Amino acid sequence: AQKITQTQPGMFVQEKEAVTLDCTYDTSDPSYGLFWYKQPSSGEMIFLIYQGSYDQQNATEGRYSLNFQKARKSANLVISASQLGDSAMYFCAMREPWMDSSYKLIFGSGTRLLVRP
Amino acid sequence: NAGVTQTPKFQVLKTGQSMTLQCAQDMNHNSMYWYRQDPGMGLRLIYYSASEGTTDKGEVPNGYNVSRLNKREFSLRLESAAPSQTSVYFCASSARGQGVNTEAFFGQGTRLTVV
Numbered sequence: 001a002q003k004i005t006q007t008q009p010g011m012f013v014q015e016k017e018a019v020t021l022d023c024t025y026d027t028s029d030p031s032y033g034l035f036w037y038k039q040p041s042s043g044e045m046i047f048l049i050y051q052g053s054y055d056q057q058n059a060t061e062g063r064y065s066l067n068f069q070k071a072r073k074s075a076n077l078v079i080s081a082s083q084l085g086d087s088a089m090y091f092c093a094m095r096e097p098w099m100d101s102s103y104k105l106i107f108g109s110g111t112r113l114l115v116r117p
Numbered sequence: 118n119a120g121v122t123q124t125p126k127f128q129v130l131k132t133g134q135s136m137t138l139q140c141a142q143d144m145n146h147n148s149m150y151w152y153r154q155d156p157g158m159g160l161r162l163i164y165y166s167a168s169e170g171t172t173d174k175g176e177v178p179n180g181y182n183v184s185r186l187n188k189r190e191f192s193l194r195l196e197s198a199a200p201s202q203t204s205v206y207f208c209a210s211s212a213r214g215q216g217v218n219t220e221a222f223f224g225q226g227t228r229l230t231v232v
Binding site for chain 2: 006009031032033035043044045047050052053091093095098102103104105106107108109110
């Protein structure tokens, strides 16, 4: 069963506008973490933002914010004031308990964002 | 800081050949991961290791073996390469537990082609 779902294979946004990238997840464990990563065309994986399942407030990091709706099991990434350099693949990931106090990290299929000038 | 170092960056194998992808991290992380990335499928977990001496299967372990040689190193071995294993492979590491500063750090990736 798919644990992390990103339903938008590709998206366009106009430069300087805000964009929301969707992510839903499935877990029965109360303790988990949610991450967003950016992968530009050069291929490296860049960590953007983290949200813990017990965090009371939505995470923010500069122009990135995470719209965390726990009851709906969604963790959407909001990028404000889009820049041309934001064009990239974006991955949502979830870290959940595995066994013996360890954790595993699984990813969604990604959303390709293209920022138009 | 080197972070996570993967070698090689590129490799072409013939069907049936074997090879080992090397990964080392210098951040004193307990957890290490191997992923493969294929178009439209995101990153899929092959194997991971919660600590030195332990390894567990991920979503797509068939055709692969791993070794957690020590805390720093986590290698991925293809015993008999198949064209279906053509992919980009990423190694990653992270601190143990939950909370801030537990994000995974990634290597630069290995582009493997099996012909």
